[in-house]
Amino acid sequence: MNKHVSKLQTKVPSSVPINPPRRIKSGLRRTGGSTRRQFLKRFGLGVVAGGIPILSGLDDACSATAQKTTGRKVKYRVLGKTGLRISEIGFGGHSWAYKQVPDGQGGYRRPTIDEAVRMIAAGLDMGVNFLDSCTALVESSVPGEALKRLKARDKVIVSVRVSHKMKGIKADKQEIYKWTEDRLKLWQTDYVDICLLCNTENDTPQSGYWDMSYSIEALDKLKQQGKIRFTGFGCHFTPELFLEAFEKFGNYFDICSIPYNVRHRAAEKLLPAAKKKGLGVITIKPFVRGALLKNRDLKGTDAGLPRDLIAFVLENKLVDICTCGVHTIKQLRENLSASWTKLSPGRRERIEKLAGTGIPGREYAWLEQGWRYA
Numbered sequence: 001m002n003k004h005v006s007k008l009q010t011k012v013p014s015s016v017p018i019n020p021p022r023r024i025k026s027g028l029r030r031t032g033g034s035t036r037r038q039f040l041k042r043f044g045l046g047v048v049a050g051g052i053p054i055l056s057g058l059d060d061a062c063s064a065t066a067q068k069t070t071g072r073k074v075k076y077r078v079l080g081k082t083g084l085r086i087s088e089i090g091f092g093g094h095s096w097a098y099k100q101v102p103d104g105q106g107g108y109r110r111p112t113i114d115e116a117v118r119m120i121a122a123g124l125d126m127g128v129n130f131l132d133s134c135t136a137l138v139e140s141s142v143p144g145e146a147l148k149r150l151k152a153r154d155k156v157i158v159s160v161r162v163s164h165k166m167k168g169i170k171a172d173k174q175e176i177y178k179w180t181e182d183r184l185k186l187w188q189t190d191y192v193d194i195c196l197l198c199n200t201e202n203d204t205p206q207s208g209y210w211d212m213s214y215s216i217e218a219l220d221k222l223k224q225q226g227k228i229r230f231t232g233f234g235c236h237f238t239p240e241l242f243l244e245a246f247e248k249f250g251n252y253f254d255i256c257s258i259p260y261n262v263r264h265r266a267a268e269k270l271l272p273a274a275k276k277k278g279l280g281v282i283t284i285k286p287f288v289r290g291a292l293l294k295n296r297d298l299k300g301t302d303a304g305l306p307r308d309l310i311a312f313v314l315e316n317k318l319v320d321i322c323t324c325g326v327h328t329i330k331q332l333r334e335n336l337s338a339s340w341t342k343l344s345p346g347r348r349e350r351i352e353k354l355a356g357t358g359i360p361g362r363e364y365a366w367l368e369q370g371w372r373y374a
């Protein structure tokens with residue numbers, strides 16, 4: 001076993017959020033050695049009195065809500081048996097993959113690298129230390145380049161998802177090696193902190209479920225090589241198949257990744273079983289990929305809705321981190337404010353009403369079937 005892993009599993013770091021393998025050169029010294037003001041300035045984030053970072057150009061001006069939240073830091077939790085100290089809200093990889101930023105010509109485009117640098121810098125400044133990436137290559141290449149420019153690789157926990165059509169065949173090992181190597185290159189690093197196995201319902205007839213024992217052999221080898229530190233799985237499983245996976249493979253894995261939002265609450269039944277195995281819990285889809293926020297008056301009567309939807313997830317103490325996709329610094333600041341904004345009874349009522357709203361679209365079918373629970 002990788003010696004860095006065993007060290008971390010027995011000790012929860014208190015002052016340093018993560019503890020990268022020693023052979024990896026740290027970019028922390030230069031970033032950590034400069035002042036926060038210098039760090040922000042370098043990436044176009046000005047600083048006003050009170051330490052509030054402001055955007056000097058690109059994507060958006062701060063809303064009143066966002067202004068109020070700056071200067072605050074997100075809280076941390078411990079990611080299950082990994083012992084990692086993780087920010088309770090993290091960056092989702094889909095942020096970089098989808099064309100969601102208005103292009104000024106009536107269409108949409110992806111965030112640019114410059115925008116990613118600014119968003120990630122603002123997130124780090126507010127305490128975020130977790131970056132996820134799913135299957136699309138751009139989900140690794142954009143944050144990889146951003147971390148390089150920020151010299152911040154060693155400040156964050158990098159998580160990749162290794163997805164492929166395994167179907168329980170032995171050849172899947174070669175695919176895991178290839179997927180991991182490709183992502184190491186894109187992240188411009190020689191190790192990632194977390195490698196999550198990931199499959200969708202299109203990959204196997206059984207809601208993405210497969211015999212993970214073949215995959216485990218490959219993950220062990222990657223651990224021995226120091227290329228990955230911790231492992232987990234996060235797939236389009238039904239709730240029942242998640243329970244089966246915890247039972248069969250929960251002793252081996254460190255982490256599971258589960259969808260959880262005010263509408264899809266089956267996770268509430270699953271999390272006690274995950275915690276029994278000591279698994280760290282990374283939740284995804286707090287807004288059902290934005291569907292819970294569509295056609296809302298977020299500047300008026302529905303202001304604060306994204307924050308409340310995340311606060312709802314964080315109220316569950318079995319959750320270690322809520323990962324969300326963001327496309328602007330304004331969204332980032334609003335979402336992170338969930339870390340210090342308690343859900344009031346009135347706002348809880350508002351989001352519970354929202355949970356009854358129909359979510360059209362085939363792409364959410366797997367979440368709709370069997371995931372609702374109240």
Ligand SMILES: NC(=O)c1ccc[n+]([C@@H]2O[C@H](COP(=O)([O-])OP(=O)(O)OC[C@H]3O[C@@H](n4cnc5c(N)ncnc54)[C@H](OP(=O)(O)O)[C@@H]3O)[C@@H](O)[C@H]2O)c1
Pocket residue numbers: 091092093094095100101132133134161198234235236257283284285286287288289290291293298306307323324325326327330331332334335
């Ligand atoms: N297969 C897997 O294992 C898997 C699957 C799904 C997700 N994930 C991970 O989980 C992460 C989160 O899931 P997700 O991105 O699907 O869903 P999500 O976090 O529920 O929704 C993200 C979308 O919500 C909107 N949004 C976020 N903050 C907002 C705000 N303050 N105001 C208004 N709109 C806001 C953005 O859409 P607009 O740009 O339209 O505003 C954004 O694209 C992903 O990024 C990915 O890392 C993994």
